Amino acid sequence: MLELRTDYLENLNVDLVRNLIAEIKSAVGKPLPLVVTCRDQRQGGANSYPQQLRIDILAAAIKAGVEFIDIEFDNFIRTENQERIRVALSQSIKGRLILSAHNFSTKFEDIKKLYRSIMTLYPVAIPKLVYTANHINDCFYALDLLQQTAGERIVFCMGEAGLISRILAKKLGSFLTFASINEQKATAPGQLTIAQLKVLYRYDSISTNSELFGVIADPVGHSLSPAIHNVFFAEAVMNKLYLPLLVQGGRDKFDEFLSNVLYRGWLNFKGFSVTIPHKENALNYVKARGGFIEPLAEKIGAVNTLVIERQVTSNERKIRAYNTDYEAALDAITSALKVERTDLKDMPVAIIGAGGVARAIVAGLCDVGAKVKIYNRTVERAEKLAADFGCEFTGLDDLTNLDAKLLINCTSIGMHPDVDAIPVPVEYLKKGMTIFDTVYNPAQTKLLKQAKSKRLKTIDGVSMFINQAAAQFKLFTGQDANVKLMLKTITNFL
Numbered sequence: 001m002l003e004l005r006t007d008y009l010e011n012l013n014v015d016l017v018r019n020l021i022a023e024i025k026s027a028v029g030k031p032l033p034l035v036v037t038c039r040d041q042r043q044g045g046a047n048s049y050p051q052q053l054r055i056d057i058l059a060a061a062i063k064a065g066v067e068f069i070d071i072e073f074d075n076f077i078r079t080e081n082q083e084r085i086r087v088a089l090s091q092s093i094k095g096r097l098i099l100s101a102h103n104f105s106t107k108f109e110d111i112k113k114l115y116r117s118i119m120t121l122y123p124v125a126i127p128k129l130v131y132t133a134n135h136i137n138d139c140f141y142a143l144d145l146l147q148q149t150a151g152e153r154i155v156f157c158m159g160e161a162g163l164i165s166r167i168l169a170k171k172l173g174s175f176l177t178f179a180s181i182n183e184q185k186a187t188a189p190g191q192l193t194i195a196q197l198k199v200l201y202r203y204d205s206i207s208t209n210s211e212l213f214g215v216i217a218d219p220v221g222h223s224l225s226p227a228i229h230n231v232f233f234a235e236a237v238m239n240k241l242y243l244p245l246l247v248q249g250g251r252d253k254f255d256e257f258l259s260n261v262l263y264r265g266w267l268n269f270k271g272f273s274v275t276i277p278h279k280e281n282a283l284n285y286v287k288a289r290g291g292f293i294e295p296l297a298e299k300i301g302a303v304n305t306l307v308i309e310r311q312v313t314s315n316e317r318k319i320r321a322y323n324t325d326y327e328a329a330l331d332a333i334t335s336a337l338k339v340e341r342t343d344l345k346d347m348p349v350a351i352i353g354a355g356g357v358a359r360a361i362v363a364g365l366c367d368v369g370a371k372v373k374i375y376n377r378t379v380e381r382a383e384k385l386a387a388d389f390g391c392e393f394t395g396l397d398d399l400t401n402l403d404a405k406l407l408i409n410c411t412s413i414g415m416h417p418d419v420d421a422i423p424v425p426v427e428y429l430k431k432g433m434t435i436f437d438t439v440y441n442p443a444q445t446k447l448l449k450q451a452k453s454k455r456l457k458t459i460d461g462v463s464m465f466i467n468q469a470a471a472q473f474k475l476f477t478g479q480d481a482n483v484k485l486m487l488k489t490i491t492n493f494l
Contacts, residue, residue, distance in 0.1 A: 129154070286321040350408070465490070
């Protein structure tokens with residue numbers, strides 16, 4: 001299906017649209033349903049064309065044989081507009097009407113009432129209700145409406161926070177969703193490209209029964225987890241879908257999101273990867289609700305994997321929490337250094353950061369007897385982490401006295417898109433050091449590039465990412481991951 005947004009055309013007139021419709025039908029050479037829209041600028045239109053011209057365009061499009069026209073509900077309720085459109089539709093064998101409403105600032109005051117108003121006025125119309133989600137939790141109003149209604153309707157959210165609603169529209173029976181030819185041609189905030197929707201998110205494979213997974217993060221746009229997990233699901237012919245879940249805010253917003261998911265069992269979420277800044281929030285959520293916490297994750301004080309299980313005797317959903325960073329980091333270090341874990345005993349290690357990733361790596365290194373010192377902007381967080389594992393701590397201003405054989409960046413500094421940022425000034429990197437950056441996008445961060453320029457050994461974040469993701473896939477599916485395919489997928493994206 002193709003939407004023709006005539007409000008983007010310069011010098012718009014009826015003949016121009018008639019000719020364009022004829023050219024499209026001739027060029028395609030096969031049936032291609034067309035939606036013709038001439039959007040009011042007040043609801044996202046590209047140009048401020050007179051209302052009479054916009055109605056003329058839609059009426060002419062129906063007469064030219066298009067399958068659908070889209071008009072704003074607020075304009076359709078005007079008697080003169082409604083009469084013109086109704087007459088045009090009555091003279092068409094196949095023409096259908098989409099009645100749309102948009103809110104570019106926030107969610108509708110009452111989306112269900114708006115839906116009922118459209119259906120009452122014109123029962124055979126296809127309602128299209130689209131609003132901006134300012135937080136991912138705003139998406140649940142749209143998803144609820146899709147779940148609670150039937151028939152032909154179009155409901156989703158705009159904006160980065162609303163992205164999941166565009167993808168899940170098919171799972172919940174939305175008549176259609178929208179995608180652009182490329183990122184530059186997007187006609188609304190947060191709109192995916194056709195390639196992203198069909199290839200990355202396997203849109204054609206989504207069904208009502210698709211099981212959902214996702215990565216909870218802020219930011220999330222850099223994450224390659226959707227790419228690798230969806231490739232795995234496709235290879236294994238699994239009816240599963242992995243989504244990017246932008247959960248902004250602190251623990252309260254994180255808790256609200258997970259509670260929204262658990263309350264809506266019909267969404268069929270089965271598991272999550274959890275990363276910056278929510279690894280400790282995830283642990284606290286599961287702990288507060290009496291879920292299972294892997295002993296290692298309890299000891300670390302942070303989790304990066306959540307698995308949702310439905311209780312056999314009820315609809316209650318329990319969460320199991322794990323940490324796959326610990327083993328992944330140790331394996332990445334020992335593999336790169338070509339040593340055993342026991343060889344890390346007494347090795348002086350500098351850890352930059354004190355968040356969830358740092359907790360897992362500090363736990364692992366302390367377990368093997370390394371001499372760990374934590375450097376962090378907020379000294380109090382470093383002090384707490386050091387106290388939990390019996391190691392040293394200090395502030396970032398003490399980097400001038402850095403003395404370590406292994407330096408590990410556990411912050412997001414240098415991560416896409418801020419690729420020119422560096423967590424440690426190059427002058428503090430000394431001969432004989434090995435530099436490990438847990439950031440994997442880009443694989444060669446500025447920190448690693450600077451270290452290589454000084455002929456230091458480096459470890460990129462890709463190996464750790466692959467190790468932890470493979471372990472997550474096993475927890476999600478019970479099957480071993482194809483590590484070679486994972487590496488190939490990551491390499492293609494990076």
